Amino acid sequence: MKYLLAIFISILIISCGSDPIPKPKSYLKLQYPEKSYQKLNTECPYTFEFSKYANISLTENCWAKIEYPELKATIHITYRPIENNLNEILKEVEKLTFEHTVKADVINSVPYENFQKKVYGKLYNVEGNVATNVQFRVTDSVKHVLSGALYFYVKPNYDSILPAVKYVEKDIMHLVETLEWK
Incomplete structure (x- = not known):
């Protein structure tokens, strides 16, 4: 019995030490790869540069999916030829953007104009818990309209996905800036 009491007192004395120190706050550290781009070469009536860290697939009608497997994100791109229906196409694209008004x-919209390449459009940044936080549309106003939307394969929580949204948004801006019509 004295032996057990001695062990108990020894453990009690050893376990008592200096005052506890609170751990510092931890912060999420997200590291994304450096920006690097490659040119899209297809039979489609457009070309642009996209991230080397993304995979691209095209359909017969020149619609595209640019997938970011590491981010669980995809940019869905729609191509539409203009057949005397530019206003109708642009209204349809804008309607899709403003359907997010509820959530x-x-x-915010940022206009884009490149007179030399004949690329005119808007980039939409949709803040909040919505399905697509970044959307864009570009046209040459005569023959082509290209629109796109960024989707994440997670429940929309704007605060959580914001760093990834900002990372891919820069790639979308680069895509638009390097877009050329054939």
């Missing part, structure tokens, strides 16, 4: 906190 969106803010919808």
Whole structure:
């Protein structure tokens, strides 16, 4: 019995030490690869540069999917030829963007114009817990309209996916800036 009491007191004395120190706050550290791009070469009536860290697939009608497997994200791109229906196409694309008004906190649009390449459009940044936080549309105003939307394969939680949204948004801006019509 004295032996057990001695062990108990020894454990009690050893376990008592200095005052506890709280652990510092931890922060999420996200590291994305450096930006690097490759040119899309297809029979489609457009070409652009896209991230080397993404996979691209095209359909017969020149619609595209740019997938980011590491981010669980995809940019869905739709191509539409203009057949005297430019306003109708642009209204349809804009309607899809503003359907997010119910859940969106803010919808910002940034115009884009490149007169030399004849590329005119808008980039939409949709803030809030919505299905697509970044959308774009570009046209040459005569023959072509290209529109796209960024989707993540997770439940939309804007605060959580914001760093990934900003990372892919830069790739979308690069895509638009390097877009050329054939």
